[in-house]
Amino acid sequence: MKGEPHIIVEDLTLGYDSTVILHDVTFTVNKGDIFIIMGASGSGKSSILRSMVGLLPPIKGEVLYEGLSLWSATPEEQKSTMQRFGVLYQSSALWSSLTLSENVALPLQLYTDVGEDVIKEVVSLKLGLVGLAGFEDYYPSEISGGMKKRAGLARAMALDPDILFFDEPSAGLDPVSAHLLDELIITLRNSLGATIVVVTHELASILAIGNNSVFLDPVSKTIIAAGNPRKLLEESKDPRVIDFLTRGKGVQER
């Protein structure tokens, strides 16, 4: 049901070796949310995402998917939880030795029993959804950055996940492509009912698509504000949040 808690991040503390990047981060992502994790560069946005998708083990804390723990689960349970979400990486992370259609097909080949002809149809559908029909046999090195992002999205959607993660989706895209990607994200949420978590510092995207958010601060190393980003822009009293959401112009400009 829409509005129910989908992902709960509980008391998460992250770091590398002995350096703590973030401490005591707690938030809830509800079903159907477009949830934004924002903050200045170096505030640990991407680290939270890496921890939520099972790449960075936390120092303490837990990530729960509909009550199922990610980090205290057995490897098998962790694997089945990880199949419930798709991730679009900042660099797209397409497998460079595979064509676009093979990239999208791989998750299907690994985790479904459907035949090759059905897989082929699903792959064409997904590539069509992101506007890449006809590029099935291209290798990632042969297409532009924006197309790679979209192909990465098609791959992330391959198994029809109910959660999609986006790491800096508009990084390296021109304004028009970035806007189209934002619209695609909204369409996906509305039509598939997916829960979407976006890590970004792109102001236009944050205000255009987000309906819930957390704001991370690199100095205090934790969440300093949370809520709908448009409401934060109007109502926040924290100068760090206001500066961020107004591109440093301050209270009078919002």
Add this chain to the structure above:
Amino acid sequence: MTINKPELNLLRLPDATLVVRLSGVWKLSRHLPDREEFQHQMKSAGPVSRIVFDTQALTGWDSGLITFLKYIIEAGSELDVPLQKDGLPQGAQEILALASAVPEKQGVRREATQASFLEKAGGAVIALWRSQLGILGFIGEVFFALVRLAAGKAQFRSSDLLLTLQECGAQALPIVSLVNLLVGLILAFIGAIQLRLFGAQIYVASLVGIGMTRALAAIVTGVIMAGRTGAAFAAQLGTMQVNEEIDALRTLGVSPIEFLVLPRMLALAIMMPLLSLYADLMGMLGGMIIGVTMLNLNLMEYYQKTCESVRLNDVCVGVFSAAVFGLLVALAGCLRGMQSGRSAAAVGEATTSAVVTSIVSIVVAMAVITALCDLLNI
């Protein structure tokens, strides 16, 4: 063009004001007046109460002027002399303000520390321990992946295996042929010179036959594959690490060890014994060329002497060694690739380290195998 020569003149007014007069083109590419000259002129001017600038005759400037001005400002503040910047060009004033707008962050500057010998030695031991743990962990993961493969549960694409088989098998044939042919040739040549002294030329066939089949073909092919394929494995996996491709596999719930390392290990472990058998033939062919052309041996004679002296045991030891080398080269290449950092330099280091690790482990393994064979009388 003396008119544009950058010049510095200090003038002390009767009210103890120091006028710093800058003229000409103050650019880095010009020969700028050095700081000692400023100090020298400053000393000879006597005590001053404030510093002002006169840049009427300044016709051009770049960072060269700004660094010089920063030096003067610092010198002024050290002597506690007030300084008026309004005589400077507007742009230079703005750049100076910008350069000092954000004060240096405390605690970020890297101090040049001289570590003591004990500290260095300790650090090296800890690093060595960690790297051994990393290697053991990797071997453990590979072992579990092999168990899953045996149970038919390992996830990888058979097309990847076929492609790697082709890359490290058929495509390696030309270089394996050339190098092993020449090694056989060299071995026969050196042997011939000595053996001819005793009229025992025919034993060149035995020397080359046993030498190649028992050890040389496997070692030479192993080293070739370390440089050719082991390095490629490390570079491929390292680049995949940089491009987040390995992360993408992990979040799909796929073990990169099964998906990427297993097919490469299998391919090399299958292909190395075959390549080494082929290398045996090439080496013996090289020996035969020397035997027939230089030593005037009969072709059949050479062939028969070879058949007589090479035992099946020799061939088996060679093939077994080659399989071990194949595993070691693939393991080293994949290990270094998976451990690679996320930068271009790190991929380069991973590749180098893969080749070094492969070659060292080949030689050590050969020593162990030889000792064991001696012990077991094989």
